Amino acid sequence: MKNAFLYFLLLLSFHSFAQIKGTVTDEKGNPLPFINVFEENTYNGTTTNELGKYQLHLKSTGKNKIVFQYLGFKTQKIAVPAEKLNLPLDVKMIEENFTLNEVIISTKDNPANAIIKKAIASKKENTRKTSRFKADFYSRGIFKLKNAPKKIFGQKIGDMNGALDSTGTGIISLSETFSKIIYEKPNNLKEVVTASKVSGDNKGYAYNTARSSFYDFYDNTIRFGINMISPIADNAFNYYKYKLESTFVDENNQTINKIKVIAKRDKEPVFEGYIYILENSWAIYGIDLDIKGYRMKEDVIDVMTLKQNFSYNEISKIWAKKTQSLDFSAGLFGIKFSGKYTYVYNNYEFVDSFDKKTFTSEITTVDINSNKKDTVFWNANRPIPLTTEEITDYIRKDSIHKVRNSPKYLDSIDKKGNKFKFLDPITGYTYKSSFKKFSLGYKGLLDFSSLSFNTVQGWNFDTGFSYSNWKNEEKGRQTNIDLKINYGFSDDRVRINGKYWHQFNNQNYANIQVSGGTSVAQFNRNEPISPFINSISTLFFKDNYMKLYNLEFAKIEYGQDIANGINLKGKIEYEQRKPLFNTTDYTFINKDKLYSSNNPLNPDDYINPGFEKHSLAKLNLTAKINFGNKYASRPDGKYNIRNSNYPTLYLGLEKGFAGTEKKYEFTNINTQIKYSHTFGNKGDFGLSLKAGKFFDAENIAFMDYQHFNGNQTYVGLSGNYLNVFNLMPYYTNSTNDSYFEFHTEHNDRGFIMNKIPLLNLLKSNLVVGYHLLAEPNINPYSEYSVGLDNLGFGKLKMFRIDYVRSYQNGFQNEGVIVGIKFMN
Numbered sequence: 001m002k003n004a005f006l007y008f009l010l011l012l013s014f015h016s017f018a019q020i021k022g023t024v025t026d027e028k029g030n031p032l033p034f035i036n037v038f039e040e041n042t043y044n045g046t047t048t049n050e051l052g053k054y055q056l057h058l059k060s061t062g063k064n065k066i067v068f069q070y071l072g073f074k075t076q077k078i079a080v081p082a083e084k085l086n087l088p089l090d091v092k093m094i095e096e097n098f099t100l101n102e103v104i105i106s107t108k109d110n111p112a113n114a115i116i117k118k119a120i121a122s123k124k125e126n127t128r129k130t131s132r133f134k135a136d137f138y139s140r141g142i143f144k145l146k147n148a149p150k151k152i153f154g155q156k157i158g159d160m161n162g163a164l165d166s167t168g169t170g171i172i173s174l175s176e177t178f179s180k181i182i183y184e185k186p187n188n189l190k191e192v193v194t195a196s197k198v199s200g201d202n203k204g205y206a207y208n209t210a211r212s213s214f215y216d217f218y219d220n221t222i223r224f225g226i227n228m229i230s231p232i233a234d235n236a237f238n239y240y241k242y243k244l245e246s247t248f249v250d251e252n253n254q255t256i257n258k259i260k261v262i263a264k265r266d267k268e269p270v271f272e273g274y275i276y277i278l279e280n281s282w283a284i285y286g287i288d289l290d291i292k293g294y295r296m297k298e299d300v301i302d303v304m305t306l307k308q309n310f311s312y313n314e315i316s317k318i319w320a321k322k323t324q325s326l327d328f329s330a331g332l333f334g335i336k337f338s339g340k341y342t343y344v345y346n347n348y349e350f351v352d353s354f355d356k357k358t359f360t361s362e363i364t365t366v367d368i369n370s371n372k373k374d375t376v377f378w379n380a381n382r383p384i385p386l387t388t389e390e391i392t393d394y395i396r397k398d399s400i401h402k403v404r405n406s407p408k409y410l411d412s413i414d415k416k417g418n419k420f421k422f423l424d425p426i427t428g429y430t431y432k433s434s435f436k437k438f439s440l441g442y443k444g445l446l447d448f449s450s451l452s453f454n455t456v457q458g459w460n461f462d463t464g465f466s467y468s469n470w471k472n473e474e475k476g477r478q479t480n481i482d483l484k485i486n487y488g489f490s491d492d493r494v495r496i497n498g499k500y501w502h503q504f505n506n507q508n509y510a511n512i513q514v515s516g517g518t519s520v521a522q523f524n525r526n527e528p529i530s531p532f533i534n535s536i537s538t539l540f541f542k543d544n545y546m547k548l549y550n551l552e553f554a555k556i557e558y559g560q561d562i563a564n565g566i567n568l569k570g571k572i573e574y575e576q577r578k579p580l581f582n583t584t585d586y587t588f589i590n591k592d593k594l595y596s597s598n599n600p601l602n603p604d605d606y607i608n609p610g611f612e613k614h615s616l617a618k619l620n621l622t623a624k625i626n627f628g629n630k631y632a633s634r635p636d637g638k639y640n641i642r643n644s645n646y647p648t649l650y651l652g653l654e655k656g657f658a659g660t661e662k663k664y665e666f667t668n669i670n671t672q673i674k675y676s677h678t679f680g681n682k683g684d685f686g687l688s689l690k691a692g693k694f695f696d697a698e699n700i701a702f703m704d705y706q707h708f709n710g711n712q713t714y715v716g717l718s719g720n721y722l723n724v725f726n727l728m729p730y731y732t733n734s735t736n737d738s739y740f741e742f743h744t745e746h747n748d749r750g751f752i753m754n755k756i757p758l759l760n761l762l763k764s765n766l767v768v769g770y771h772l773l774a775e776p777n778i779n780p781y782s783e784y785s786v787g788l789d790n791l792g793f794g795k796l797k798m799f800r801i802d803y804v805r806s807y808q809n810g811f812q813n814e815g816v817i818v819g820i821k822f823m824n
Contacts, residue, residue, distance in 0.1 A: 020080060021055045021385070022089040024048050024068060032070060032093055034325050034342075036309035040065040040077060043135070043313060043348035046383035047323040050340075053385045067251070069309060071276060071286040072096055072258070075251045096248045096258075112242035112259045115277050119232045122282035127218040129318050131185040132354060136178070136346040138383050141208040142390065143173040146336035161200055162400035168335075171393045174199035175206035177370075178381065185216070188359040196370040197378060200397030203474070205366050205634050213324065213343045215306060217275070217284060220680060224304070225296040226749045227681045228269045231261045231289070239263070239270050247279075252312060255279035261289065267754040267763055269295050269681055273305075283319045285310055293330065294763050297749060299795040304328040313348075320348050332795055344383045361564050363641060364632035410434040437473065441466040452531035455544040455595050456520060458490025458584040476506025476637055486519065490584040495519050497553075506637030509567075510560035520580065521551040523600050524707035528730055530717065537713055542590040545712050545730055547600040549611070549703060550578040565629025565640070571620040574658075577703060579609030600731040601702060611701050614660040625649040647675035652692075656704060666697035666704060666736070674722075683748040683765075688722040690741040697736040705734040708741060708773060716800065716819040720745055725771050725783055726817045727806040735775050745769040747789060765789040767802065781808040787817070798822040 024035045031052025038045025039058065045067075048054040058064055066089070068076045073093040080089060145160075148168030164170040178195035191210050198204030220234055221227035229239045243260040250256055257277045263270045273289035287308035293301030304326060311322040323344050330337040386394070403409050410433075418431050428444030443450075443463045450462035467481040483498045497517025504510040522529070529537075534546040552575070559569035582598050596603035599610035628643030642648070650672040659665045670692030678684050692706055710728040718724070722743040748766040753759055771783040787802030800819030806812045 019057050020089050024052045024091045036069040038311050040067050041314045044346050045322050049384050055385050077251050112244040115257050119277050119282040123218045126283045132351050134182050134349040137181045137210045138344040139208045140176045141341045143339040145172050174393050177206045181210045189363050191364045193366040193370050195373045199394050200401045225298045226269050231275045256285045267760045300332050301330040363630045366634040368635045407435045437471040438469045453535040455582040456548045456580045457488025460488040462486050478503045508561040513557040516554035518552045520548045523547050523703045528709040539588045542587045542593040544595045550580050552576040565626040567624040569622045574617045576615040578613045616656050616664050617658040619655045621653045623651045647673050663699035666700045667695040682751050686722050686745045688743040693738040694736050705736050707734045716817045719821050726804050727813045737776050740774040742772040779809050
């Protein structure tokens with residue numbers, strides 16, 4: 001024990017000996033955050049925190065020269081003898097006083113333009129130098145909330161595990177990581193997270209890894225929700241004006257130009273602020289740019305500020321990104337958000353090439369022991385000192401976590417929450433055991449979210465019971481059991497169905513589901529019209545587009561990832577189908593208008609059923625293939641990352657067998673391709689292609705046809721329309737033969753709209769689309785659409801409006817579709 005204690009003291013003294021600490025201020029004594037601090041001619045460094053404090057871990061203990069570098073201030077080099085390493089090193093930075101006279105930016109002789117042109121011409125060479133490297137990586141992320149209400153939409157939010165004080169203010173998230181990274185431009189990455197720390201969760205793994213930190217201004221665009229135009233993009237002069245504000249010489253006798261970046265048009269995806277360009281090499285010396293939320297189509301965000309500091313190595317002759325910070329502020333409904341992500345790159349090793357086996361589909365690996373590093377490790381290795389606020393948050397939340405996860409505390413909270421109240425039989429009741437990790441629920445008789453109206457059941461609502469178990473949640477093992485009871489007032493019938501679902505793990509996501517019972521089902525299983533929209537359509541317009549039949553079923557499903565990017569699902573079910581008729585003529589208005597019948601094949605036939613009662617067994621197999629799939633491996637799961645350069649392919653087989661009569665049996669093969677891609681700053685392109693073929697299906701039941709998602713309500717609920725024909729009646733083109741379905745949309749993300757005077761004030765996106773359905777023996781059905789997306793009020797951009805024209809046998813229809821995306 002004595003030896004262990006002595007070793008511990010020696011370890012602490014070594015770390016304190018090999019570390020320099022201090023505070024950096026300006027000439028007036030104000031602390032300077034984000035100062036670049038590094039050992040001369042090395043890629044070993046750090047940055048100051050919000051209070052100007054820094055700590056630098058030295059690679060050697062000889063005579064060290066420490067460089068202090070910051071945009072707008074004179075760089076300082078300070079020699080630190082070994083005997084002074086244990087003393088504080090405070091530094092006072094002096095502002096650069098090399099300024100230029102006012103420059104008129106509209107003339108052809110604007111010196112800033114000449115510098116930017118040379119920077120653009122030198123991009124290929126400068127990016128080549130840093131295109132392949134190994135490095136140590138550190139990240140820290142903090143997210144804060146201010147003025148949070150007690151309730152949101154009637155639901156209590158509490159103190160969020162001790163994060164919020166009585167005013168609704170506090171740190172929601174604080175986390176840190178250390179990684180070893182190998183990177184090759186443009187997008188090859190191998191990252192191993194060696195240390196991870198999450199405030200208030202000693203078992204947690206942080207998500208702020210290196211994958212989200214690569215903002216490279218040598219690229220033409222930088223992704224921030226949408227692709228933002230780099231100030232040195234090939235087409236930068238179409239978007240920016242420039243002003244040379246000052247020129248100064250650094251400690252290496254290199255001249256740096258400070259250039260102000262000015263947006264030509266306010267609504268474009270552009271930055272504003274400063275870019276620092278080195279003379280002769282025309283490389284980036286530093287970045288200090290603002291991004292306004294509306295410019296990246298994220299209106300909730302007020303502004304983001306991105307800063308990058310680069311350091312120079314005399315040996316490698318390379319300017320490399322040393323530190324990076326991303327600050328943001330946002331707000332909605334009076335609630336304020338803010339946050340900061342800070343990144344430090346150390347110990348660069350630049351190489352000419354990597355072995356072909358270096359990069360695989362696994363982008364990130366989180367070491368299983370990464371969350372077990374103790375305080376000594378973090379204090380000794382953390383490159384940026386914690387602020388008092390952050391230290392307090394770690395201590396307080398760790399204490400709260402221990403208390404609130406103890407059996408005694410969990411039982412006391414559950415005891416309070418589990419008290420049975422007088423109105424619980426009506427409003428619902430939940431019994432929860434937080435320590436044993438299970439809950440039992442009863443939905444109550446007044447679940448208004450389930451209340452709807454249709455002409456078969458009239459007013460109907462759901463109640464039921466549920467059971468959830470997440471005892472092995474860390475391994476991804478979860479179980480849910482649900483019993484749903486539906487009652488229709490008009491047909492006076494109770495329908496009950498239940499479902500058991502169990503997931504085995506978070507690695508291949510193997511899961512099984514068993515379900516059965518009785519329900520009403522739409523002939524199109526994709527349910528193209530929602531109960532809410534159908535209720536509005538019937539009660540206010542007397543248009544009953546939803547067509548229903550009675551389904552009694554038993555079903556078992558199993559699915560899992562069988563390889564990287566390949567998921568396989570299998571389902572076998574037995575169904576008994578019975579026709580249903582309208583039982584009510586109730587409506588709010590248009591009382592003289594007749595509802596159509598419940599027969600989708602003949603809406604004017606109120607007597608004959610749409611089909612005969614029958615039963616059928618069905619087998620379904622579906623394979624989903626994400627080409628070029630990437631993934632992150634963590635001890636708590638595998639997380640797939642779709643590669644946007646490749647499409648997703650679906651292959652399906654459906655077999656109907658053991659029918660009441662042979663005519664109901666069939667075979668269907670089908671496929672679907674989904675693809676989406678962002679074309680620089682030109683917008684987002686999306687495509688969906690479906691095709692299929694029925695065999696031996698001449699007389700199958702109508703619910704087994706291939707149905708296509710139509711829309712007769714003139715209301716759209718999805719963010720895009722890559723799976724719907726917005727003017728096609730729901731069942732007019734259903735088929736039991738072969739079919740080809742094609743949808744495509746392009747959202748300009750403001751590329752065109754931002755340039756149109758007055759219309760650019762809407763901050764909207766132009767969307768154009770084309771939709772096609774082809775079947776044998778009938779003329780193709782097609783739709784053309786043009787619309788505006790990202791419409792709304794203030795920061796709420798939840799609406800879309802499209803003008804659509806449809807064609808089949810000549811011009812057929814036209815209409816305006818109002819998209820209400822928040823109802824999706």
